[in-house]
Amino acid sequence: MKSLRSILVGVALASVFGTVVNVQAQGLKDVQTPDTPLVLKAQGSFFVGGEKVEQTQGELGDLGPGGHITVNQMYVRYMVPQGADGNVPVVLVHGATLTGKSWETTPDGRMGWDEYFVRKGHPVYVPDQVGRGRSGFNQAVFNNVRTGSAPGGNLPRWIRFSDEVVWPNFRFGSKADAPYADSQFPLTAVDELSKQGVPDVSFGGVPNPNPTFKALSDLASQVHGAVLMGHSQSGEFPLAAALLNPSVAKGLVLVEPGGCPTNYTDEQIKTLATLPILAVFGDHRDTPTGIGIRPSWQLSFESCQTLIGRLKAAGGQAQMLSPTETGIRGNSHMIMQDKNNLQIADLILQWIDERVSKRSGASK
């Protein structure tokens, strides 16, 4: 674990270089090679869920005749460490306008949480949410509007965040190019984070309820129980997946969730109170985001405090991890990519060891 001193050195460097961000070209040359090899029992990818639909020639883009395709499937990439049988798997789900890439190599070329959790002995599964990345989306309505068989107003919107919005919304600073002096985000690599952005059709273009909930629950079942970790938009997905099948949700980690539901029934609270739940929030939560539907992340934090209170009152063991309160300052919304990302990962791993593995009798 990084010392507080090394963190403070990072803070000082951020202060020095804070005004020259957004100019440095990044790329493969900045990607770091670990000191020791990664030994995998297995790696690969597969799909969870999906359903067959029949579409017309026009809906399929008019290259060939109509017929059936699969939609609403969820792509999952996985790595299983060698010699770690019995350890609890961890599923890492990304946020809005992003893909599973969020958890891989950081924008400045350091090890992502996907590999770090594997190196700590956990099988890791990284999906792309249904409707995003390698999971694809249902293109029929877009082609129908193109050919005039549906009005433009039928289109769901595609969301992306501008770089200017990312700065305050992800809390690198109060506004674009004005970093917080203690920011933990690798500010010279903000342009690399910008490349991780993909259009997000989940605001209207994905079925309701989101098929990702069921796919996550089914994935947890297929691996015989898992810690489900969501981030931001998907921060509350582990709760939704657990309610579908609590027996396979071994632990829920809500990393900077957009919000924690405040309308659960007592029955739902009773179910969730049986599970280890951890909410994780970074610093500078009162930064005005510039986004109307979520004026500040402090509101998200408070909704999770409310949920944790209800769960505790029902006998649950939900808790908040806010590194700020232990003197670790400057963590951003993209906490898994922050300069102290492995320090934060260690805190979560410690929680998994104590609250999930020991409880379930897993090796780790």
Next chain:
Amino acid sequence: MKSLRSILVGVALASVFGTVVNVQAQGLKDVQTPDTPLVLKAQGSFFVGGEKVEQTQGELGDLGPGGHITVNQMYVRYMVPQGADGNVPVVLVHGATLTGKSWETTPDGRMGWDEYFVRKGHPVYVPDQVGRGRSGFNQAVFNNVRTGSAPGGNLPRWIRFSDEVVWPNFRFGSKADAPYADSQFPLTAVDELSKQGVPDVSFGGVPNPNPTFKALSDLASQVHGAVLMGHSQSGEFPLAAALLNPSVAKGLVLVEPGGCPTNYTDEQIKTLATLPILAVFGDHRDTPTGIGIRPSWQLSFESCQTLIGRLKAAGGQAQMLSPTETGIRGNSHMIMQDKNNLQIADLILQWIDERVSKRSGASK
């Protein structure tokens, strides 16, 4: 390498089970674990290319104010084997309506070419084409049509192939659920292949020339030279990338390309004649595809024969690999996923060893 006998056993099984395809559920349970661990010096992901554009609030989906985003970047996942310094890297590019997933775990759970080439000592880089998967696409025009600021006719089309078209187009059989008796494709997993399909906007929704060409050339440069391998739609991409910077294109492998360009200038032919080039085609090429713009893959095969002829006449060493002609029957368009996929990979690896590595002085 699989013996001809084991291939014939596969053929027999395909004949027995050929009529019960499209019904068996697949998933993680079918994913196989290799006998020996995979030891990686490094793995992760990064981006190549991309450019900043300024977009309006509406173009960005109206969640926050307008500003800059990055578009036309190319996502790349990589694995570098331990103890293989000096071996030539291999870049694997996917085809239409697909993503880098094409090269990963096969639909029936066997090892993909990505891992196999790593196990054979080559660093492997797997991109998603610009406009697809984790590379994202430019969503502005879709949001403009949605808000009425552009007509529906402005929309580029999104292509997907129906399962019914995939059967003859990928040459599993003459039509849906009518497999060739000798088909090498894992027919019980056709539904899993269906899940790999994602909408493809490259027919009008990606800049011309496709930014993927430059990104592939830049990627080859960043890794100090690479074998560029394309498939189907991207089968000719290695040629386009090599013409941008022939010095870093150590070898070009065109796997079942949609076609080989027949309009190269003599100057371009002269450049390409300096490079090792291999075209790879499977069996049953005269199957009517059901797609107007490419009635049969035999036409693609013949266009590559024409190109190879021109390259040879210019002193080049281009060649055709058609396993059918050596008695290996039944390979499909998805040859990297066929039951004998590792046997085909061995033939390509042998070519790389002889024509690329020995030529350039690489270890392998």
